[in-house]
Amino acid sequence: MQKVYSNADEALDGLLKDGMLIAAGGFGLCGIPELLIDAIVKSGVKDLTVASNNAGVDGFGLGKLLDTKQIKKMMSSYVGENAEFMRQYLSGELELEFNPQGTLAERMRAGGAGIPGFYTKTGVGTQIAEGKEVKEFDGEDYILERGIFADLSIVKAWKADDTGNLVFRKTARNFNPPAAMCGRVCVVEVEEIVPRGSLDPDHIHLPGIYVHRIIQGEHEKRIEQRTTRKKETA
Amino acid sequence: MAGEMKGWDRNQMAARAAQELEDGMYVNLGIGIPTLVANYVGDKDITLQSENGMLGMGPFPFEGEEDPDLINAGKQTITELARTSYFDSAMSFGMIRGGKIAAAILGAMEVAENGDLANWMIPGKLVKGMGGAMDLVAGVGRVIVVMDHTNKAGESKLLKQCSLPLTGKGVVNRIITNLGVLDVVPGGLKIVETADGVSEGDLRAATEATIVG
Numbered sequence: 001m002q003k004v005y006s007n008a009d010e011a012l013d014g015l016l017k018d019g020m021l022i023a024a025g026g027f028g029l030c031g032i033p034e035l036l037i038d039a040i041v042k043s044g045v046k047d048l049t050v051a052s053n054n055a056g057v058d059g060f061g062l063g064k065l066l067d068t069k070q071i072k073k074m075m076s077s078y079v080g081e082n083a084e085f086m087r088q089y090l091s092g093e094l095e096l097e098f099n100p101q102g103t104l105a106e107r108m109r110a111g112g113a114g115i116p117g118f119y120t121k122t123g124v125g126t127q128i129a130e131g132k133e134v135k136e137f138d139g140e141d142y143i144l145e146r147g148i149f150a151d152l153s154i155v156k157a158w159k160a161d162d163t164g165n166l167v168f169r170k171t172a173r174n175f176n177p178p179a180a181m182c183g184r185v186c187v188v189e190v191e192e193i194v195p196r197g198s199l200d201p202d203h204i205h206l207p208g209i210y211v212h213r214i215i216q217g218e219h220e221k222r223i224e225q226r227t228t229r230k231k232e233t234a
Numbered sequence: 235m236a237g238e239m240k241g242w243d244r245n246q247m248a249a250r251a252a253q254e255l256e257d258g259m260y261v262n263l264g265i266g267i268p269t270l271v272a273n274y275v276g277d278k279d280i281t282l283q284s285e286n287g288m289l290g291m292g293p294f295p296f297e298g299e300e301d302p303d304l305i306n307a308g309k310q311t312i313t314e315l316a317r318t319s320y321f322d323s324a325m326s327f328g329m330i331r332g333g334k335i336a337a338a339i340l341g342a343m344e345v346a347e348n349g350d351l352a353n354w355m356i357p358g359k360l361v362k363g364m365g366g367a368m369d370l371v372a373g374v375g376r377v378i379v380v381m382d383h384t385n386k387a388g389e390s391k392l393l394k395q396c397s398l399p400l401t402g403k404g405v406v407n408r409i410i411t412n413l414g415v416l417d418v419v420p421g422g423l424k425i426v427e428t429a430d431g432v433s434e435g436d437l438r439a440a441t442e443a444t445i446v447g
Contacts, residue, residue, distance in 0.1 A: 002280060007266065020428045027286045027287075027305075027309075028286075028309040029302075029309075029321070030286070030302065030303060030305050030309070031303065053296070053323070068269075076363060077363050077364060077365050077366065078363035078364070078365040079362060079363050080360075080362030080363065081309075083352075086360060096365050098361075098364065100364055100365075100366065100367075100369050101285065101327065101365050101366035101369060101370035102285075102324070102326075102327025102328075102330060102331055102368075102373075103327075103368075104323075104370030105322070105323035105324040105326070105327050105371065106324055106327060106328075106331075108324070109324035120331065120372075121331070121372045121373070122331060122368050122369045122372045122373070123368050123372070124372065125350075125400060125402070125403030125404075126368065126399065126400045126401065126402065126403065127400075128364075128368065130257070145303075148400050154241055158303075161311050164365075164425055168320075168322075169287050169303045170288075170301065170303040170304045170314070170320055171284070171287050171288050171303060171304055171306075172302075172303040172319060173287055173320055173321065174286050174287050174322060174323050175322070175323045176322065177322040177324070178323060178324040178418050179324060190392060200381075221302035222299060222302065223305075223311060225308065225309045225310040225311065226300055226303070226308040226310075226311055227294045227295075227300075227310035227311050227312075228295055228296060228297040228299075228300060228311065229293060229294045229295070229296060230296075230297070231409050
């Protein structure tokens with residue numbers, strides 16, 4: 001069982017198909033699989049449906065796949081940071097399915113856990129509930145949401161061992177574990193592949209059973225909203 | 235009319251909202267005025283949740299100490315505290331939906347007298363998405379809205395019925411505006427207090443929603 005690949009192109013070899021559903025980790029530009037996105041751009045695969053909380057920014061992250069028009073449909077909760085996205089959406093070139101953020105995360109988690117649907121009170125009585133089954137439990141209404149079963153998961157973690165055990169760093173964890181879980185195949189990019197045995201088994205965030213291919217690489221890790229405070233002078 | 239009244243400014247609204255928080259609460263603050271609430275919690279032991287996957291959110295970093303792996307739900311760089319924990323988005327919204335977060339303080343475009351909240355889209359304008367707002371209002375213990383009482387045209391944003399698409403139905407508990415504090419109760423809104431220099435008559439005159447009691 002060899003999970004470690006030398007680069008993103010090799011790690012994706014044989015996995016990409018026009019029209020496939022890809023689940024991507026990341027929140028904004030934090031913890032996004034930037035190397036795998038670049039490789040998907042290069043591959044030219046098209047008509048993709050991408051489940052990802054956000055759609056990157058112009059020219060970075062998933063924004064690159066929008067620039068090349070390889071994405072047919074986005075499943076997201078917030079897409080406000082991307083002019084090209086808005087242009088394609090308003091002109092009808094791009095489909096958009098809004099999901100409340102927690103519903104999107106749970107749909108991924110559920111798919112990965114073999115759960116095809118679940119009831120949630122999020123969105124009851126709103127546009128999100130239109131066309132969805134409503135069921136009452138103990139006097140309260142809930143709507144039915146479907147688990148996501150993706151063809152491919154693309155994920156960013158901090159460290160991995162060669163068996164795919166993953167450790168994430170700070171808020172870069174976000175959607176990466178649920179996105180990893182819901183894919184039939186999961187490819188992960190990390191900042192460092194460490195020797196087997198060097199990660200504390202009690203500190204693994206996602207066990208290697210969810211991970212099929214791993215690459216290590218340099219990450220740009222762009223900051224979307226750099227916000228600071230002044231040091232108080234003594 | 236609005237020009238005659240004093241009322242609260244943004245910081246005073248945030249300070250009033252901070253009074254809603256009790257020692258030991260886990261709280262989620264929205265973007266805008268709600269973010270300022272953190273400046274007014276004083277000695278109270280409050281843990282801030284950031285729904286992208288963090289409890290125990292600290293202040294903005296000093297220049298040069300920004301970490302791209304450490305951001306809040308508004309995508310801004312932040313810092314961690316001694317009590318901080320990190321988790322994934324599914325667990326984050328599990329604690330929100332599961333009612334573990336005591337309160338959310340959010341902004342709004344419109345609130346109706348039955349507690350309906352609209353704060354995510356204006357039809358015909360650029361639609362950015364609801365983010366985590368629908369999950370928060372459906373799941374947290376108490377929803378406190380901080381908003382201007384009227385729009386730029388001077389029209390009430392506290393309505394009999396929302397005209398904009400809803401974020402949640404019957405979800406708002408308390409509304410803090412520049413003119414005062416109102417609770418959502420059976421039959422309409424109840425005045426809890428008025429802002430400095432604002433009379434109850436002023437508040438009623440500026441409100442379209444039914445005021446009871």
